[in-house]
Amino acid sequence: MLTIILGTAVGSRKPVQALDAPSHTQSIQQKARCGAGAFKKTLIANSLIINSLIINKVTTIFLLILKGSVLCTLISYTSFSRPTVMSRIIRLLSFSVLPLCLNSPTTLAETKPSPQLSPTIVLIIDDMGNGLELGQRAIALPGAINYAFLPHSPNSKRLARAAYQQGKEILLHIPMSNLQDRATGPGKLSPFMDKAQFLLTVRTDLQAIPHVRGVNNHMGSLLTQLREPMGWLMAELKQQNLYFIDSRTSPLTVGESLAQSYKLPTASRDVFLDNQRNTAAISTQFEHAITLAKQQDFAVVIAHPHPETLVFLKQAIPTLEARGVKFSLASDALNTLNATHY
Numbered sequence: 295m296l297t298i299i300l301g302t303a304v305g306s307r308k309p310v311q312a313l314d315a316p317s318h319t320q321s322i323q324q325k326a327r328c329g330a331g332a333f334k335k336t337l338i339a340n341s342l343i344i345n346s347l348i349i350n351k352v353t354t355i356f357l358l359i360l361k362g363s364v365l366c367t368l369i370s371y372t373s374f375s376r377p378t379v380m381s382r383i384i385r386l387l388s389f390s391v392l393p394l395c396l397n398s399p400t401t402l403a404e405t406k407p408s409p410q411l412s413p414t415i416v417l418i419i420d421d422m423g424n425g426l427e428l429g430q431r432a433i434a435l436p437g438a439i440n441y442a443f444l445p446h447s448p449n450s451k452r453l454a455r456a457a458y459q460q461g462k463e464i465l466l467h468i469p470m471s472n473l474q475d476r477a478t479g480p481g482k483l484s485p486f487m488d489k490a491q492f493l494l495t496v497r498t499d500l501q502a503i504p505h506v507r508g509v510n511n512h513m514g515s516l517l518t519q520l521r522e523p524m525g526w527l528m529a530e531l532k533q534q535n536l537y538f539i540d541s542r543t544s545p546l547t548v549g550e551s552l553a554q555s556y557k558l559p560t561a562s563r564d565v566f567l568d569n570q571r572n573t574a575a576i577s578t579q580f581e582h583a584i585t586l587a588k589q590q591d592f593a594v595v596i597a598h599p600h601p602e603t604l605v606f607l608k609q610a611i612p613t614l615e616a617r618g619v620k621f622s623l624a625s626d627a628l629n630t631l632n633a634t635h636y
Contacts, residue, residue: 413587413619416440416561416594416627417607418510418539420467422454423447425599432599433457437611437621442467442510445481445499458505463623465539466506468499470514472543478513483527485520492523496530507625508537508559510596511549518547528556537628539563541596559628567597576606587619592631 419432422443429449433441433456441457442465443450454464469478471485481499483492500506509531517523518540531538537559540549553560565583568576579595586593597603614620 411591411627411630413584414592414622414627415583415587415614415619416539416592416622416624418442418465418594418596418624419599420510420512420541420596421598422467423450425449426453428599428601428604429453430456431604433460433462435604435607435611437614438463438623438626439621440465440624442512443503444469444479444512445502447479450503454504463507463625464503464505465624466500466503466509467512468496468509469512470517472513472515472517474515476513483514483517483523485517485523487523489526492526493530496527500534500536506536508539508628510539510563511541511543513543514541514547514549515544518544518549521548521552524548524552525556528552528558532556532558537625539594539624559625559632561592561594561624561628561631563596564593565595567595568600568603571600571602573602573606576603577610580606580610584614584617584619592627 417437418440420442422429422432422441424444424447426449430453433453438461440463441454443454444467458464469480469482471482472478481495481502483495487495500509509527511518528538531553538549538553539560540547540553540562542549542563547562550560550562564586565579567579567583569579570576583593583595597607611621
């Protein structure tokens with residue numbers, strides 16, 4: 295039985311209520327007008343997810359059958375032939391090297407590399423480009439910090455250039471379709487696009503932000519579950535020599551595993567710092583990030599240019615060195631993290 299999660303995505307914020315709420319009668323009329331369209335769109339989205347999951351499982355089963363057939367053939371050959379040197383070599387390959395060569399991309403993608411890092415936090419400030427003053431305050435934070443800019447936002451180019459001049463790292467924060475059908479802003483990638491439209495949108499978004507080194511997803515609880523469009527994205531990022539960081543807005547995301555199968559430098563988000571915009575909650579999440587960095591050598595933390603977050607980080611960042619943890623630009627950390635994987 296397949297279960298499709300249609301609830302609020304992991305780490306996503308609650309939808310903002312409209313300031314001008316409709317009356318009860320208006321609400322009923324609106325539901326009657328758009329109910330059929332919304333229901334149809336949900337059915338299409340669900341079918342895309344189910345198809346993606348089925349294809350993935352069928353591919354894995356086929357590769358397992360192929361692996362077993364080849365092994366049985368080789369073992370049978372060596373069992374009924376004279377024990378020549380060649381037969382001994384084939385038997386050795388069948389039990390050792392061959393199973394490794396036949397591993398599917400999915401199996402390899404699920405294998406975590408062994409990072410050789412001192413405790414490191416990759417801090418990414420998302421949703422950059424809308425507010426100029428808060429964006430400038432975010433860029434002024436000390437240390438090796440990464441900034442993910444929304445394409446086509448009013449201040450993205452200006453702030454990205456300023457961050458680059460200060461030695462920071464720039465990502466494209468690419469909008470993607472989500473299960474709640476929330477507005478993402480311009481430049482959204484949708485599963486309802488054909489491949490040509492999809493790739494044109496990716497390239498236009500990338501051109502909108504200067505000095506981009508990598509990409510992470512803005513929302514995307516729907517799109518990141520779908521192997522085909524995410525595969526288009528990974529192929530394009532590979533061609534442009536960019537990395538991908540999965541924001542993990544869905545527990546069913548295939549983003550990181552697909553990026554690994556395309557041999558892209560990649561990682562996924564460990565901690566959302568400021569889903570709750572108060573100092574106590576932010577501090578708790580920051581401590582959790584430090585603990586993870588010490589346990590697994592590496593943690594990806596996503597925050598936003600909220601006033602509360604910026605005040606906290608300005609005070610907390612100078613204490614990291616004494617605690618044996620460092621910030622890192624994403625490209626530097628990923629080069630080390632992925633070195634043993636490829």
